[in-house]
Amino acid sequence: MKDMFKITLSLVAMFVAAGIIMTTVFARTAPIIKVAKEREEKEARQKLMPDADDIVEAGTWEPFGKHAKYFTAKKGGEAIGYLISTYGKGYSSYINILIAVGKDLKIKEIKILSHGETPGLGDEIDKNYFRKQFDGKSPEQIELVKIEGTDKIQAISGVTISSRAVTNGVKEAMEFLKGKYGVSG
Amino acid sequence: MSNTASYWHLFRNGIFGENPVFRLALSLCPAVAVTSGLKNGFLMGIAVLFVQTMANVTTSLIRKFIHPKVRIPSYMFIIATWVTVTDLAMAAFARDVYAQMGLYIKLIVAFAIILSRSELFASKNKVIPSFFDGLGMGMGFLLALVIIGFFRELLGKGSLWGHPVVDTKPLLIMILPAGGFFAMGILMGFFNWVDIKFFGGTGAGGAGGH
Numbered sequence: 001m002k003d004m005f006k007i008t009l010s011l012v013a014m015f016v017a018a019g020i021i022m023t024t025v026f027a028r029t030a031p032i033i034k035v036a037k038e039r040e041e042k043e044a045r046q047k048l049m050p051d052a053d054d055i056v057e058a059g060t061w062e063p064f065g066k067h068a069k070y071f072t073a074k075k076g077g078e079a080i081g082y083l084i085s086t087y088g089k090g091y092s093s094y095i096n097i098l099i100a101v102g103k104d105l106k107i108k109e110i111k112i113l114s115h116g117e118t119p120g121l122g123d124e125i126d127k128n129y130f131r132k133q134f135d136g137k138s139p140e141q142i143e144l145v146k147i148e149g150t151d152k153i154q155a156i157s158g159v160t161i162s163s164r165a166v167t168n169g170v171k172e173a174m175e176f177l178k179g180k181y182g183v184s185g
Numbered sequence: 186m187s188n189t190a191s192y193w194h195l196f197r198n199g200i201f202g203e204n205p206v207f208r209l210a211l212s213l214c215p216a217v218a219v220t221s222g223l224k225n226g227f228l229m230g231i232a233v234l235f236v237q238t239m240a241n242v243t244t245s246l247i248r249k250f251i252h253p254k255v256r257i258p259s260y261m262f263i264i265a266t267w268v269t270v271t272d273l274a275m276a277a278f279a280r281d282v283y284a285q286m287g288l289y290i291k292l293i294v295a296f297a298i299i300l301s302r303s304e305l306f307a308s309k310n311k312v313i314p315s316f317f318d319g320l321g322m323g324m325g326f327l328l329a330l331v332i333i334g335f336f337r338e339l340l341g342k343g344s345l346w347g348h349p350v351v352d353t354k355p356l357l358i359m360i361l362p363a364g365g366f367f368a369m370g371i372l373m374g375f376f377n378w379v380d381i382k383f384f385g386g387t388g389a390g391g392a393g394g395h
Contacts, residue, residue, distance in 0.1 A: 003254075010252040014259055018266040025270045029277035036280050119219055119229075119288045 041098070041113065045083050048100035048109050049073040052080060063087050063172045066094060070177070073100075081108065082177055088169030090117050091161040095125070097169050099134075101177055107142075110134045110170060115162075122162040130156055130163070139174035142167060192317045199321025205298040206329035206369070207376040212298040216330060217365035219289065224346050226334030229289045230327030232271070236293050237302065237326070239267045241319030244307035251308065260303040261294075268294050298326060333368050340364075 045055050052073035060069050063086045070084040081102045088095045093116030100108040112126045124130060133153050134142070144167040145152045146160075155163040203209055206216050220226040243263045244251075251259045272290045275283045293299065302322050307315040338344060341359030343351045358364045 007252045007255050010250060011255050011258065013250070014247075014262055018262055021266055022269050022273075025273050029273040032277040033273070036277070040280070116288065116291065119225065119292070121218070123288060 041085075044098055044111055044113060045071060045073075048098060048111055049081060049083060051075055055083065058082070061176055063169060063176075064089055064094070070173075079103065082181065084173045084177060085113070086169040086173035088165030088167070090115060090125075090165040091122050092116055092118065095162065095165050095169060097166060097173075099170060099173055101174070105139060105174070105178060105182060107134050107137045107170070107174070110166075112166070117162045121159055124156050124159050125162045125166050130166075134170060139171070139178050142171040142174055144168075192314070195314055195317040196321035196324070199318060199323070199325040200328060201325070201376075201380075203322075204325040204329055204376065205322055206326060206333075207373045209298070209301075210373075211301055212296050212326070213369065215292060215296065216326075216333065217362055217369065220330055220334040220337055220365060220368070221341065221360040222338045222347070223331065223334040224285075225289075226330035227327070228286045230323075230330040232286055232290050233293060233296065233299070233326050234320070234323030236264065236267050236271060236290075236296075237299050237323040238316060238319035240264045240299050241302055241307040241315040241322075242312055243267070244303045245310060245312045245315035248308045256304070256308065257300075260300055260308075263303070264296075264299055265294050298322060329372075332372060333365070336368050336372075337364055 046052070049055060052075055054074040054077075055071050056074065058070050058072045060067055061084075062068070066087040068085040068087060070082060072079050073081045073083055081100060084099050084101065086097050086099065088097065095115040095117065096113040098111045098113050100110070102108050110131055112131070115122070115125070117123055117125065137151075137153075141151055141153075143152045144155050144164050146155050146157075148154060153163070153167050199205070201208075205211050206213065215229065219229045240260075240263055243266075244260060247263075268290060272287070275290065276287065302318060306318045310318070335345070337359045338346075339350070340356045341361075341364055343349060343353060343355040356364070359368065
């Protein structure tokens with residue numbers, strides 16, 4: 001009985017101490033991380049839509065239960081395309097993706113903003129040969145396949161879950177945009 | 186033996202005598218996974234070096250308060266705390282480095298080598314020797330990853346740190362997992378050969394063992 005009490009006490013004391021340390025560090029770093037992230041995302045938006053002189057937030061939406069924003073890219077007051085941030089549920093993390101879409105609802109380019117997939121495997125999704133597959137695709141073409149030589153998205157071998165996560169995230173976003181900005185009727 | 190000499194022995198022990206990858210054969214999974222390039226290996230090694238040293242020091246500091254029956258969860262908690270702190274601090278103050286290393290840091294929680302040094306060394310020794318043991322083991326791991334990464338990237342991609350150096354068709358197998366085991370096995374054999382040939386098979390002259 002006495003031993004049990006000692007063990008519990010020893011663990012609880014340690015957990016409380018570790019909790020305090022982690023909370024302190026989190027409280028101090030969270031605002032800095034938030035500001036830095038927002039700045040990076042803004043830069044990423046501008047980079048994906050180099051022609052736009054103004055990118056305005058158009059609203060929020062919820063892919064896979066996460067909050068994400070979408071934007072209208074304007075040039076001289078005229079909308080030239082859309083930017084949408086989306087998530088895909090990967091192997092060990094949510095993959096945050098930013099998609100640049102033209103007025104014709106075809107993908108211009110995608111960018112992986114952040115992810116926590118396995119280094120050496122899952123992080124292959126951030127390599128050009130995978131990402132570039134999305135360029136110029138229309139919403140109907142966003143589908144993951146495991147064979148070569150189609151106009152769909154080809155999965156990376158050994159990285160199926162992460163590949164699928166990106167594809168699903170992009171697909172979800174494109175359907176959302178289609179419902180929002182697609183030709184009515 | 187003076188103190189300075191024994192600290193040096195501890196440090197050298199981690200690098201050669203009980204090199205985590207080549208001699209203790211611990212944490213081989215991450216060692217194969219991240220060494221497809223020199224840069225990956227180096228960044229992972231730095232992250233491990235830091236967490237290993239800090240975890241060793243912390244474990245040693247509170248070793249008298251850790252109840253023996255729950256020591257493993259306690260070590261895990263110390264490691265997890267340091268990994269979280271490192272992760273957050275880096276995300277806030279070193280964004281560029283974090284973009285490169287963020288993925289590796291979180292993996293360290295489950296590294297066998299860090300847990301094993303907590304159990305085998307830091308829980309039985311004073312703070313300063315534990316610090317040097319952590320430093321040595323971390324350096325040993327870093328060096329091992331750099332050496333493996335060097336050969337794998339050179340042979341598998343013909344480049345070093347992402348820059349092309351030789352202009353021939355590379356041996357693709359070297360950057361695949363199988364190549365990782367080839368490189369590791371051959372280097373392990375080389376280390377053993379050096380040990381037997383020059384140090385009489387005692388692990389760098391019987392450095393600071395236990």
